[in-house]
Amino acid sequence: MIDISENILDDVFQLTDPGYSISATDILEYLYCPRFAYFESYLCIPEHQEKRFKVQTGRTVHEDKARLNPNYLRKKLGVVERKKSVYLSSTRGMRGIVDEILFLKDGSAAPLDYKYAEYKERTFKNHRFQLTFYGLLIRDNYSVPVNKGYIVYTRSRNKLIEVEITESMYNELHDIIAVLTSIVVQGKYPPPTKAKARCLDCCYRNICEKVI
DSSP: OOOOOHHHHHHHTTOOOTTOOEEHHHHHHHHHOTHHHIIIIISOOOOOGGGOHHHHHHHHHHHSOOOOOHHHHHHHHOEEEEEEEEEEEETTTEEEEEEEEEEETTSOEEEEEEESSOOOSSOOHHHHHHHHHHHHHHHHHHOOOOOEEEEEEGGGTSEEEEEEOOHHHHHHHHHHHHHHHHHHTTOOOOOOOSOGGGGGGOTTTTTOTTTO
16 A cells, blocks of 8 residues: 555545546556656656557557457356446546446446456556556446456457456555645655666656666
C-alpha cells in the first residue's frame, strides 16, 4: 500500500477542474515510473510515444483486434450482454475507454481488455490495476458489483485470463490516484522507478537526473 497523507486522499474527491482527469494510461505510466506524470502532465513535455514500435503495434491491435466469439463468452463466462469500446467518466476525476464491458448472469459486470503481449504465466501489476481502474468506472456508471476482469493476450493466440479485483485493490487504486493528483495538480516531484532497466528505453531519460 502507498503511504500518503489524509489531505492528499481528500484531493481524490475534489477534482472539480474540468480540464484535468486521470485516465487508464496515466495509471499505467505511473506504475511504470512515477515521473512520467510529472514530466508529461505537470511540465507538459510530450512523450512522443508514436515513435515507439510497441506503442504503434498496440494501437493497431486496439483499432483492429479480432473479437472473441460471443457464443464462447456466453458459455464459458455467463455473459448476458456485451458493450464494446465504451467511454466512461466519473465525478472522481477519472475517464477511460473500456475495450469491452461484460454483464454477467450473477448481476455483476467485468471489464475486458486486449493486450498486444504474450501471456507469461502471470499478470503484471499495471495490467491488474488498469482493470481495477475500469472496474471502478463501471461501478460508478452502472451501479453493479465488479469483482473480476479479463485480459486477452493477442500474441498468445487470444488467450483469455481472468483477474480477481478485490476491495484492497480498489483501495490501493484510490491511493495511486491521490498520489497522481499531488503530482499533476500540486506539482510534487516524485521519486523515480526502482527498476533501473526501464530508464534505458525512457523518452525522458535525457532530462531526468536519475540517468544523467
